[in-house]
Amino acid sequence: MTTQTGLGAFTSIPVIDIAALWTDDGESRKRVVDEIGDAARNVGFFYVTGSGVDEELFESMLKQVKAFFAKPVEEKMRYYIGNSTCHRGYVPVGEEGLDKPDKKPDLKEAFDTALDLPADDPDHLAGNPMLGPNVWPDQDGFAEAVTAYYQAVLAVGQKLLWAFAVALGEDPDVFTRHATKTPSQLRLMHYQYDPDAHDVQGIGSHTDFECFTLLRPTAPGLEVMNGAGEWIDAPPIPGAFVINVGDMLELWTNGEFVATSHRVRKVSEERYSFPLFFNVDYDTRVAPLPQFVRDGEPARTPLVAGEHLFAQTAQAFTYLRKRLASGELTLPEGSVGLGTFGQEARQKTA
Ligand SMILES: O=C(O)CCC(=O)C(=O)O
Numbered sequence: 001m002t003t004q005t006g007l008g009a010f011t012s013i014p015v016i017d018i019a020a021l022w023t024d025d026g027e028s029r030k031r032v033v034d035e036i037g038d039a040a041r042n043v044g045f046f047y048v049t050g051s052g053v054d055e056e057l058f059e060s061m062l063k064q065v066k067a068f069f070a071k072p073v074e075e076k077m078r079y080y081i082g083n084s085t086c087h088r089g090y091v092p093v094g095e096e097g098l099d100k101p102d103k104k105p106d107l108k109e110a111f112d113t114a115l116d117l118p119a120d121d122p123d124h125l126a127g128n129p130m131l132g133p134n135v136w137p138d139q140d141g142f143a144e145a146v147t148a149y150y151q152a153v154l155a156v157g158q159k160l161l162w163a164f165a166v167a168l169g170e171d172p173d174v175f176t177r178h179a180t181k182t183p184s185q186l187r188l189m190h191y192q193y194d195p196d197a198h199d200v201q202g203i204g205s206h207t208d209f210e211c212f213t214l215l216r217p218t219a220p221g222l223e224v225m226n227g228a229g230e231w232i233d234a235p236p237i238p239g240a241f242v243i244n245v246g247d248m249l250e251l252w253t254n255g256e257f258v259a260t261s262h263r264v265r266k267v268s269e270e271r272y273s274f275p276l277f278f279n280v281d282y283d284t285r286v287a288p289l290p291q292f293v294r295d296g297e298p299a300r301t302p303l304v305a306g307e308h309l310f311a312q313t314a315q316a317f318t319y320l321r322k323r324l325a326s327g328e329l330t331l332p333e334g335s336v337g338l339g340t341f342g343q344e345a346r347q348k349t350a
């Protein structure tokens with residue numbers, strides 16, 4: 001059932017209870033790690049239960065986010081992402097997605113947050129385009145609710161990063177040693193339901209730019225491409241995270257783990273979703289690990305994790321694309337275009 005990419009013609013997405021990762025029971029831990037490894041190789045997506053994240057943290061954040069998006073657009077634009085020097089704040093409908101081959105804007109709005117560093121953080125002061133303080137709306141409890149959720153889910157991400165290394169037979173800390181001050185974004189996303197919109201996509205087909213993503217959606221709409229090029233539904237499971245491999249783990253494993261392409265189609269109900277994109281430190285040079293550069297298999301070209309994130313972001317967001325066009329901004333040397341990872345990219349070259 002597997003194609004030459006290793007990715008199966010799967011028709012559903014595995015569900016993995018990861019609670020044993022926090023226990024001393026070596027056998028149960030190994031079972032979970034093996035399941036994670038299988039899913040990362042054959043599907044690139046899996047659901048996670050047993051993360052231990054308190055459901056109350058999710059509900060509090062959702063309540064705050066609903067209240068924010070319900071405000072008039074002029075109010076939300078006070079926090080426009082284009083006014084931030086480290087890519088934080090409100091992303092209006094139409095800001096993203098215009099560079100896709102089909103040139104359709106994504107029908108969604110978002111509020112982008114990430115690791116909340118102090119204003120005098122040295123990387124921020126040095127002009128790093130992704131590291132720095134969050135922008136917070138003037139709304140009681142918003143910052144607290146989002147921060148509590150971010151910290152809880154980031155901790156689950158650290159555990160998963162460890163598990164991915166073990167699943168690969170690597171030193172367990174081969175990735176986590178690079179995860180100390182990561183440009184890991186938490187995007188708060190709102191897909192409006194518009195019964196009159198025809199042929200409008202929620203978010204176009206893509207891979208995620210980081211190591212992996214921990215996602216909580218409130219409604220169906222997410223679709224995942226299998227090894228046969230078919231779109232498979234990934235509806236929410238209550239309390240579970242949807243995990244997917246991103247570009248950096250695909251690169252580190254030279255394609256053994258797959259950054260699976262996915263998209264959100266026109267939604268049939270109002271939808272919120274919360275992806276936390278777990279990254280490694282900005283300056284981490286990601287090159288295929290030696291065990292994955294097998295005889296006759298070419299090694300992929302290394303990338304710097306933070307530069308890749310910034311280069312992809314700059315090609316997808318209107319405010320940054322304008323700066324690229326005007327010459328005010330240039331992409332880091334060696335940047336790759338959108339759509340370089342995942343099975344869609346492979347099918348293009350197959
Ligand atoms: O909203 C979703 O379910 C997925 C969002 C997504 O894929 C992304 O933001 O990268």
Ligand SMILES: [Fe+2]
Pocket residue numbers: 206207208262
């Ligand atoms: Fe995504």
